Amino acid sequence: MLVDVRIKRFRPEQDAQPRWAAYRVEAEPTDRVLDALNTVKWRHDGSLAFRRSCAHGICGSDAMMINGRNRLACKVLIRDLRPPIVIEPMRGFPVAKDLIVDMDGFFAKYRSVKPYLITEEPAPQAERPQSPEQRERFEDTTKCILCGACTTSCPSFWANREYLGPAAIVQAHRFLFDSRDHGAAERLPVLNERSGVWRCRTIFNCTEACPRGINVTKAIGEVKKLLLRQSVK
Amino acid sequence: MWYRGGVGQWSWILHRVTGVGVLVFLCLHILDTFLIILGPEQYNHIIALYRVPLFRVMEVGLFASVLFHALNGVRIILIDFWVDLTRFQRRLFYAEVACFVVVMIPVAYLMLRPVFGW
Structure with a gap:
């Protein structure tokens, strides 16, 4: 199925303010949000930046705000979210690039x-x-x-x-x-x-x-x- | 600054809003009492403003603010001192809302009856 994903992007070298970018990606309902982010990065826009490491809810790298709540992108299934999937960096930390925050x-x-x-x-x-x-x-x-x-x-x-x-x-x-x-x-x-x-x-x-x-x-x-x-x- | 928090977040926002509301009323009340220095007639004239129906409706809002602030304060105190209650925080909030409604219905009726001639 096709899923609409909206990502709050910020590229410090060219953006004065964060801006929203929309993507329509192919994903299974049982895929995780992390899979959708990987699809965006690998197939749509290679410049998208986000952290992930173990991808199994243990390392804690991919915490971000998904549909208004802080979640790990690797632990949230697409079928459990109401589209469009809105993804922002965590609030309160300086944003280094896109979904990567300075911790x-x-x-x-x-x-x-x-x-x-x-x-x-x-x-x-x-x-x-x-x-x-x-x-x-x-x-x-x-x-x-x-x-x-x-x-x-x-x-x-x-x-x-x-x-x-x-x-x-x-x-x-x-x-x-x-x-x-x-x-x-x-x-x-x-x-x-x-x-x-x-x-x-x-x-x-x-x-x-x-x-x-x-x-x-x-x-x-x-x-x-x-x-x-x-x-x- | 939108965040989809749970009932804890909304009760906290309401706690702040009602707290500021009560504070604003308190300042207003200190001011109107202070106006006694203008003399009895002027004072009565100003105080008569409180008899305007709109003011009575606002007084119901004031009572609601004090009541919510008090009940929510008790909920927070209970949770802070008996930390095992954190497991039931949502149910405690719903119980608080139930208490609020049970008290508000008769109070609002009694306060508004003279205005609307019920």
Whole structure:
């Protein structure tokens, strides 16, 4: 079947403003949006730029706004969308070219919450044991693939680009609630800043945008409560 | 800046709009009370504006704004303090809308009855 695809394009070398481009591509209903994008690039206009890597919902490269919602192009089937398929880059990041956004700021915030194990305990002979319950405590936030869909669906982030954003808070949560980690004293001040968790207004766009099904709002809420308990102590 | 968010996004926008609406009314109210310095007659003349039917309809809007803002605020507080409720956020919003409608119908009727002679 033929599918109409509208793509918000921006070529920095020649465009002052983004512009819309329309394509009619051959696709199966069971094809993914990524397949349609590949068809545009391979058969219609080779200058179209977008990121993709694994193409199976694991690497998080092809997050973009599809019909008004942040999705991974490799996880959305064409039959599940109402035509025309409208594709835009994620909101809130500077656009480098077409659907490719500059994620430097996103990863700087990710690094600011120190997303790695912090512990003074000496490395044991084998592993650091953990009970299933202790592991379950942060299971949900281990699923993050850093695609940026949550952060760029968040009105608080659109309004203030200084805001850490849901993704960085999810990463902080993953370590804050890990029984093996002792880095809370280093992470919590970053999360407690004006640009930290308190900019969250419990809007739930992040949770609905997450292609991994993480309950992002709950994770942010748990970090908020942790900060509250720390300050009450 | 169009984004197809869920009920959370729309309730947040309504929360902002009703909050600003109530704030504007509050400023207006402070102003009209302040006009007492012009003397009793002038004050009565200005306050009589509130008796105009259009104002009564707007007062229903004011009540609706306060009610929505309050109910939505309670929903957000509940979710923020009992984070497991995040799973039921949509149902909580629908419950909030149901409470809103149940309260609004009799209040709107009682407030508008004198204006429309019901």
